[in-house]
Amino acid sequence: MTGYTTVIGLEVHVQLGTNSKLFSPAPVAALGDPNTRVHHVDIGLPGVLPRPNRRAIELATRAALALGSEIQLYSEFARKHYFYPDLPKGYQISQFDLPLALGGSVVIGEGRSCRLHRLHVEEDAGKLTHTAIGTLVDLNRAGVALAEIVSEPDIREPKEAHTFLHRLREVIRFAGVSDCDMELGSMRCDANISLMPIGSDTYGTKVELKNLNSMKMVHRALEYEVRRQTAVLAAGGKVIAETRGWHDELGESRSMRSKETAPDYRYLPDPDLPPIVLDEAFVTAQREQIGELPEDRRNRYRQTHCLSDQDVTALAQDRDIGDWFELLVAAGADAKPACNWLIEELLPALRERKLKLLQSPISATGLAELLTLLKDKTLTQKTSRLVFAHLLETNVSAKQAIKDLGLGKIDDPASLQPLVDAAIAEMPQAARAVAAGTDRAIDALKGLVMRKTRGRADPGLLDSLLRTTIAANS
Amino acid sequence: MSTSPTTATAIAKAMRNGDLCAVDIVQAQLQRIASLDPELGAFCSTFDDRATANAVRLDERQKAGESLGPLAGVVIGSKDNLLVENELASAGSRMLSTFRAPFTATSLQRLELHDGLLIGRTNMDEFGMGSTTETSAFQKTRNPFGKDLVPGGSSGGSAVAVAADLCAIAIGSDTGGSVRQPAALCGVTGLKPTYGRVPRYGLIAYASSLDCVGALARTAEDLALWLDCASGQDPADATSLPTPATVSHMLAERSDLKGVRIGVPRELNGEGVDDEVLTATQAAVAQIRDLGGEVIDCALPSAKHAVPAYYLLATAEAASNLARYDGVHYGNRTEQTDPSQQSSIDTTTQSRSEGFGAEVQLRILLGTFASSYGYSAQFYERARLARRALQREFAQLFERCDVLLSPTSPTAAPHFGDHEEDPLARYMWDALTVPASLAGIPALSMPCGQTADGRPIALQAMAKHGHDGHVLQLAHVFQMHSQHHLRRPQL
Amino acid sequence: MPKPQAIDANLIAHLGELARIRVPEDRQEELRAKLQQLVVAFSTLAETDFEAAGDDANAATSMRTMTADELRKDTAETPPSVDQVLANAPQTAAHCFVVARVVEP
Structure with a gap:
């Protein structure tokens, strides 16, 4: 079955890490009772007007710069019209012909990269729950600031799509723009996929895949779709232009709607929002906020600390993890054990407690102290784990923990x-x-x-x- | 109101001097409304409790020797598309017949902050779409100069309220002439400020790039007082202008019009205008020349594109702004569908088809057409270019002129049932007011005469973007030297 | 592009679908005629050469622009209560707006 080239393009939505929504001062929170994070602006009440959030523009600019995109100093919000109960105004405020950024690229393999088409800013919709009495509408999420990143159709296999998302997430996280958690919905992905005969340069009919709620699902759904389309074409059939929803539990995609007639969104420049004019000083200031990107950091760790590829990848997966690692080393820990303890002990323990690294009850100096005691053999591998567990609970110094636990060496x-x-x-x-x-x-x-x-x-x-x-x- | 002064300026002055009592003013106005309005139909409802409570507080502050604001004791009507907390705001539509506002519009909040007394909401064409107030879903509003005459629109209720002395100032909104035209037809003075001068937060949108909060009063002086209080940037309105207008002080600077360059664009002062109207406005222009104005004949060639451009842009934006009325989050929900049986599409379609009147539906469909795939390049985008061309021509004219003059309306108030039924003819009626709307420039209408049968005729003055003071100054000088604005209907 | 004169029942139905407005049978012809009249009259714009002046259509919609400094500071404020949020809703349940079952658009 090697007669076709797979062509994949991705559309990724990333939630921008703002305190308030894109156009209203309502707080942004992952959790919350229905309709408790809703300002009049988010319901689109008669008489309200959108107030654009500066932070959202800053974060989107950082994301774009980190991805190598070109910031458009003149950009404009537009209204994208469609009726749906999760869209209170009957239109979504997005960007159309004048987006915030164009171009850029993401590395998807050795010597391979995927070009980006554009990055624009838009608002999220609400959430629907279907029940026996009808559909319930919760607008907590309505109006949350998103950046949509659209790739060119440069991806040639599902594995590359997986790498694309991985690398994209890394960069966006590093730039301090979003936590990009697909399970929590702060990163979402739709995929367009088509097949064309090898050697051809004419794209085949493309299918849009939705409901891809994790990186693994993206991978599985694309692999399934390659098989499905290959089978259709091999049997002499035609691929239908449609939107298909991925059903992970069934391991298959199902048709949601045909795309024979493209929807008419009737984009209009939003007359409530004057075009945004940025200057070079603004862009430079955002660039300075980004700091080191993951690839640079990996190289530095390889050279400075002589760590393996596997280690540097683990450390550079997230800006906070790398920063924490550097704190450990600065506090006197050796690089290799610092890396091992951070990745294999601390992070799993925090995950279990549903804590983020920055909320760790053990400080970097605390862990470094523990590593020093281990190094000078005050602690054994076994006792060091007991001390570690104690530190997670009590937030005392390692030496104190040793006393508390009666774990001091009997060396007299x-x-x-x-x-x-x-x-x-x-x-x-x-x-x-x-x-x-x-x-x-x-x-x-x-x-x-x-x-x-x-x-x-x-x-x-x-x-x-x-x-x-x-x-x-x- | 025989015992009280009738201009806002005079009332506020008397209040500050301690010669008037706010509670008495409010009571007298509510009584007058109760006795005259059943026939006129200017008000949809009155804010008795709100107005009385505010009046009581004002009197207490006056007794306590506190200094009172520039609108102290001034009773103000506000159009039904402006939000007043806890009051209904229906924009003349069945769609919003039960909608209660959770906050007060910035433009009205500022008036109360300056001690103005909001007294009630005035009738209007549905969502501002109409020129006679007849598209209101609720009631008929009659012109005080003749009960069988239309009051104009869409701010017809506000115009009638001022003309019949039901309030000193009435707030309106002007998208394509909706303050100026009813002011003209009812013999009062009306101002559409520069776009963005008065914040739109709390104004139910018709066409966002054209909507302006404006006001109607008896004199230009009162309008200047209003503009000083209502203008200024609002963080809630990204399109509001950074600087407030301070215009009242400019009025004292002039008692004549020496050196003022007056442009009279040919395209707006001839074709399509009734002879009686043209005669009266030409006489007014002559009087302005006598007051020292330097009258310049000039041209505005793009004026011929104004009506098409206006109606394509306004309806495209309206189709967008009115998409929010989907029967889900607020507003009319059809009772014909059962949520457990039907789809949300049915509910929305049915709710909108029942909730919007015929004219609103026509304009939504026209706007949908103008912005839809395959047509938007030929219609919406062309209209934007025409608007730009018109803006440029105005800018060029204002290099040579300080103020441009024309009739406000090509006719005086027609009788009910006597005006055009076909939409094109109705839309052409707005030909003289929509150019200033498209350009976003300030424009004012003031009475300048009457027809043989006593119907008011009005002159429109337009000035450069941001120069609201210029039209107010001209109108103030004109009103110092003429009586047209003092003529009252027999009630 | 079809000629504007071709405003027919199909186009009216299409526009009605986009705008979620159903025009009763007995009013369709009247509405079609009105729309056609307007569209024909407004076609004059399409026949005029505005490009010569080199105008920027974007400037027509908005007479000003916003700089970064004019944007809202990212400060969250306490939102209205659920009761206020739902105050004007035609139907509610479980602190949510309720609507008929949604069918994919």
Whole structure:
């Protein structure tokens, strides 16, 4: 089945991380009882007018700059008309022929990149819930600021689409624009996909895929659609221009509506909103806010800290993670263990507690202290985890935690000698074997002491005490 | 009101001097409305409690020796498309017959802040779409100069309220002449300020790029007083102008029109205008020349595009602005569908078809056509270019002229049933007012004569964008030297 | 593009669908005739050469522009209560607006 080239273009909506909505001062919150985050402007009440949010324009500008797009100093809001109960005004305020940014690109593989068509700012719609008595309309989300990023149809396989989204999310997060959480809906993706015979330069009939609610779903839905369209064409059929919804539980897409007649949105420049004129100073200021982008950061970590590709990718997946890593290193931790503990211990523990990294109960200095104690062998791998768990709950210093837990090493001979004597008394054969030259028999004695001290005995001291005591006894 | 002064300026002055009591003024006005308005139909409802409570507070403050605002004691009517908290705001439409406003429009809030007394909401053409107030879903409004004469529109209720002394100032809105034309037909003075001068927040939209909050009063002096209080930037209205107008002080600067350059565009002063109207406005122009004005004959060639451009742009924007009335979030919901049975499309279509009157439906369909795929390039976009051309021509004229003059309406008030039925002829009736709307420039209408049978005739004055003071100054000087604005209907 | 003269019942139906307005059978012809008259009269604009002046149509809709400094500061304010939000709604349940079941547009 290698007769066709897959052509994929993506339309990604990213929620801009503002406090208030795009055109009203209503608060933006992921959760909340229905219609408790709704200003008169969001209902489109008669007499209201939109008030554009400066922060939304700033964040969208940062996203565009981070993606290498060209900021349009003159841009304009337009009204996109359609009737739907989640759209209170009968039109969505978006941008049409004068968007905020044009161009840009996203890396989708070794030597491969996908060009961007444009980035524009628009408002979100409300949420509908279908019930027996009718459809319920909640407008909490209506008017939330979004950036829509439209790619060119440069993607050639589902895996590249996955990489596109991954890299896009990374960049947007780094630029401090959005948390891009597909599960929470702060990043959403529609895909256009068509097949054309290999060697052809004429695109086939395209199908739009919706309800792609995670990166994995995007991947699965596109793979399914490649198979489906290939089968249709192989059977001599024609692909129908339509919108298909992805049903992940069924592992298939289903037709939502045909696109034979393109909807007529009757775009008009919004007469309530004068065109926005930005200047170079504004753009420069936004550029300065972006800071280092993920690719640059990965390179720096590779060079400065000699970390593996896997490590630097994990650290650069999110700006906060990298920043935290750097705090750890600055507080004296070695790079490699800092990376391991951050990625494998702290982040999973925070996820379990539904906390963000910036809300971590363990500070970077706290964790660095723990790593230092581990390095100088004050803590063992095992006890260090107990201290870590304690720190997550109590927010004390690592040294204090060790005291609290009674985890300090038993490293004075006076404390350890009675335990050594007791062990020899308990396992006289082992002691005799050691005395007779079967050196590995000492492990059993060590094990016994360690069990009794829950691993706290200083291994070096224990070894020497055992040997001197056995030698003295025999 | 025989015992009280009748201009807002005089009332406010008397109030501040302690010669008047606000509660008495409000009571007298409410009584007058109760006795005259059943026949005139100017008011949809009165704000008895609100006006009385505000009057009581005002009197208390006066007794306490506090200084009172420039509109102290001035009773003000407001058009039914301006929101007043807790009052109905229906914009003349069945669609909004039960809509209660959750806040007060910025333009009205400012009037109350300056101690004005809002007294009631005035009848209007549905969503401002009409020139006779007959498209109101609620009641007929009659011209005080003849009960069988139309009052003009869409701010017909406001014009009648002032003409019949039911209030000192009435607020209107002017999209294509809706303040100026009823002012002309009812013999009062009306101002459409520069676009953006008075904030639109709280004004139910007809066509956003053209809608202006305006006012009607007995004199230009009163309108200047109003504009000083109502103008200025509003953070809630991104299209509002940054600077307020301070015009009242300009009125004292002149008692004649020496050196004022007066343009009389040919296209607006001849074709299509009734002879009686033309005679009266030419006489007014002559009087203005006698007062020192330097009259210049000039041309505005793009004026011929004004009516098509206006109606295409206004209806395209209206189709958009009125899309919000979908029977879901507020407004009329049809009772003919059962939510558990029908689709939301049926509910919306049925609610809109029942809630909007015929003229509104016609304009929504025209605007939908003008902005729809395949037609918008030939209609909506062309109209935008025509508007731009007209704006440019006006700008050029205002390099040579300070004020442009024309009749406000090509005819005096027609009788009910006597005016044109076909929409094109009705729309052409607006030919003299829509140019200033498209250009966003200030324009004022003032009485300048009457027909043989006593119907008012009015002169329109237009000035450069942002120069509201120029039209007010000219009108004030004219009114210092003429009596037309003092003529009262027999009631 | 079809000639403007071709305003027919189909176009009226299409516009009605876009605008969600149903024109009763007995008023359709009257409405069609009115629209046609207006559209024909307003076609004069399409026959005029405005491009010569090099005008920018965008400037016609908005007489001013906004700079970044004129935009609203991103400060959230306490929104109206749910009761206020729903005060004018024709039908409500569970703190939501209620409408007939939605069929995909």
